[in-house]
Amino acid sequence: xxxxxxxxxxxxxxxxNNAGEKINALDSVSLxxxxxxxxxxxxxxxxGKTTLLRIIxxxxxxxxxxxxxxxxxxxxxxxxxxxxIVFQQPVxxxxxTVRRNICLPMEIMGVPKKERTSRIDEKLDLVGLKDFGKxxxxxxxxxxxxxxxxxxxxxxxxxxxxxxxxxxxxxxxTREKLNEDLLEIWGKTKSTVIFVTHxxxxxxxxxxxxxxxxxxxxKLAAVVDIDxxxxxxxxxxxxxxxxxxxxxxxxxxxxVKM
Amino acid sequence: xxxxxxxxxxxxLFGIAFLALWQMGYVHxxxxxxxxxxxxxxxIVQTLHANLPKAIKDxxxxxxxxxxxxxxxxxxxxxxxxxxTIFPKWGYGGLxxxxxxxxxxxxxxxxxxxxxxxxxxxxxxxxxxxxxxxxMAMNAYSGLNTLKPYSMDLMHSVxxxxxxxxxxxxxxxxMPNVFTAFKINVAASIIAAIISxxxxxxxxxxxxxxxxxxxxxxxxxxWSYIVVASLAGVLIYIVILLLERNVIKWHASQR
Numbered sequence: 001x002x003x004x005x006x007x008x009x010x011x012x013x014x015x016x017n018n019a020g021e022k023i024n025a026l027d028s029v030s031l032x033x034x035x036x037x038x039x040x041x042x043x044x045x046x047x048g049k050t051t052l053l054r055i056i057x058x059x060x061x062x063x064x065x066x067x068x069x070x071x072x073x074x075x076x077x078x079x080x081x082x083x084x085i086v087f088q089q090p091v092x093x094x095x096x097t098v099r100r101n102i103c104l105p106m107e108i109m110g111v112p113k114k115e116r117t118s119r120i121d122e123k124l125d126l127v128g129l130k131d132f133g134k135x136x137x138x139x140x141x142x143x144x145x146x147x148x149x150x151x152x153x154x155x156x157x158x159x160x161x162x163x164x165x166x167x168x169x170x171x172x173x174t175r176e177k178l179n180e181d182l183l184e185i186w187g188k189t190k191s192t193v194i195f196v197t198h199x200x201x202x203x204x205x206x207x208x209x210x211x212x213x214x215x216x217x218x219k220l221a222a223v224v225d226i227d228x229x230x231x232x233x234x235x236x237x238x239x240x241x242x243x244x245x246x247x248x249x250x251x252x253x254x255x256v257k258m
Numbered sequence: 259x260x261x262x263x264x265x266x267x268x269x270x271l272f273g274i275a276f277l278a279l280w281q282m283g284y285v286h287x288x289x290x291x292x293x294x295x296x297x298x299x300x301x302i303v304q305t306l307h308a309n310l311p312k313a314i315k316d317x318x319x320x321x322x323x324x325x326x327x328x329x330x331x332x333x334x335x336x337x338x339x340x341x342x343t344i345f346p347k348w349g350y351g352g353l354x355x356x357x358x359x360x361x362x363x364x365x366x367x368x369x370x371x372x373x374x375x376x377x378x379x380x381x382x383x384x385x386x387x388x389x390x391x392x393x394m395a396m397n398a399y400s401g402l403n404t405l406k407p408y409s410m411d412l413m414h415s416v417x418x419x420x421x422x423x424x425x426x427x428x429x430x431x432x433m434p435n436v437f438t439a440f441k442i443n444v445a446a447s448i449i450a451a452i453i454s455x456x457x458x459x460x461x462x463x464x465x466x467x468x469x470x471x472x473x474x475x476x477x478x479x480x481w482s483y484i485v486v487a488s489l490a491g492v493l494i495y496i497v498i499l500l501l502e503r504n505v506i507k508w509h510a511s512q513r
Contacts (some may be wrong), residue, residue, distance in 0.1 A: 016478045057415060059411050079417045080416055080417075083415050083416075084415075085411070087408045087411065088408070089406075089407060089408055091406070091412050091429075092409075092508065093426075095430040095433070095508045096508075107426075108413075108416050108418045108422055136508045138508065156416075258349075
């Protein structure tokens with residue numbers, strides 16, 4: 001739990017937009033993430049949090065800087081299929097049933113058939129969609145679809161779980177319930193989790209550390225350690241300590257001109 | 259259920275009313291035609307009944323040519339779409355050339371095919387093949403390449419190889435477009451086959467039958483061939499619809 005596992009070294013990302021202007025999405029961000037840690041990348045839209053996640057996932061190449069994960073490049077980790085990613089959208093394939101959607105990455109990774117079936121059963125149960133395995137995506141609500149996307153990533157038992165605002169499209173009740181569920185699942189797997197969000201209470205509730213990013217250009221503004229005891233339950237949200245952390249982080253944003 | 263009945267009932271009633279008006283001579287009045295120019299429905303049906311075996315045989319000749327040509331043309335069109343997907347740089351240019359092919363009139367195409375093929379059947383298949391390529395190429399290309407956001411990222415995140423991406427993402431994603439192309443091609447292939455028979459050396463097929471009978475002023479016989487051609491077109495279209503309903507029941511168009 002103390003070893004540095006992911007090193008983000010001076011990572012910058014400059015886009016050129018259609019008008020030919022250069023946009024600084026990330027400006028020399030450095031960060032160390034420990035093994036088994038749950039960290040949140042928190043910030044308003046335009047702060048480069050999703051960009052940073054995509055760079056770590058090797059879905060995007062930074063214009064400057066590098067990322068080292070267990071002494072390897074993100075590409076090595078991707079080829080070794082050690083990432084599980086939950087996207088902003090469910091990204092379900094319309095022609096596959098819920099079960100077969102969860103199955104898809106496992107098929108590609110060559111997980112044996114028996115193992116696939118048992119993992120699908122387990123994760124479907126976990127996200128509360130036990131009776132929906134045979135349904136097609138269009139038969140599900142948006143929240144249910146997103147839960148399938150989460151089950152699909154979890155079924156890989158990934159060493160690195162990357163989540164890009166997975167709950168942002170859900171209502172507050174579902175979000176809080178899934179926050180709690182996610183912690184419970186994470187407690188069992190001990191993956192390293194990088195969680196992108198723009199919701200301050202969510203980041204406090206989930207994380208060991210909250211990385212505060214501010215926009216234009218995307219910069220690391222603060223790193224806040226969350227020393228709240230685990231396991232955490234939703235009652236924690238009503239405690240004074242919880243409010244203190246939320247207030248402290250909110251202040252980080254007020255101090256920086258945005 | 260009620261809506262379903264209504265959906266069938268209204269067009270059916272309209273069709274029957276139209277046939278009745280035609281039979282009673284009102285259509286002729288409105289369009290200023292004489293019965294020897296446009297025969298009435300009953301006369302067409304009687305003629306068709308009397309010549310049914312010959313009509314069915316001719317219909318078979320035309321349809322088999324149309325069907326084989328449509329399958330070959332669609333297959334070539336699909337291959338072009340696949341190649342354009344694998345090699346995007348030249349592929350796109352290739353697609354534009356295919357659209358140019360599509361603009362070629364069948365009337366011009368048929369005599370050229372006559373030079374290449376000695377039998378009427380081969381000539382017909384050649385014409386239909388060319389006519390059917392473009393719709394499939396354009397539609398399939400769009401289906402292979404218009405992917406939902408992040409669906410490619412999902413593949414990359416587990417390091418899927420190109421072939422796997424093709425098989426598990428692009429191919430199923432393009433099925434609705436493939437069916438759209440088939441539906442376009444059913445109508446196009448029958449028309450192309452019939453028109454190509456106008457110019458063919460053979461003396462069989464619906465196209466030849468229509469041309470020959472209209473030339474001999476056997477209007478009822480000519481029209482009975484037209485009826486058979488339309489029925490055949492509708493029938494094949496229904497087969498494609500049923501197939502579509504089974505293969506892409508997950509698609510928005512099937513809900």
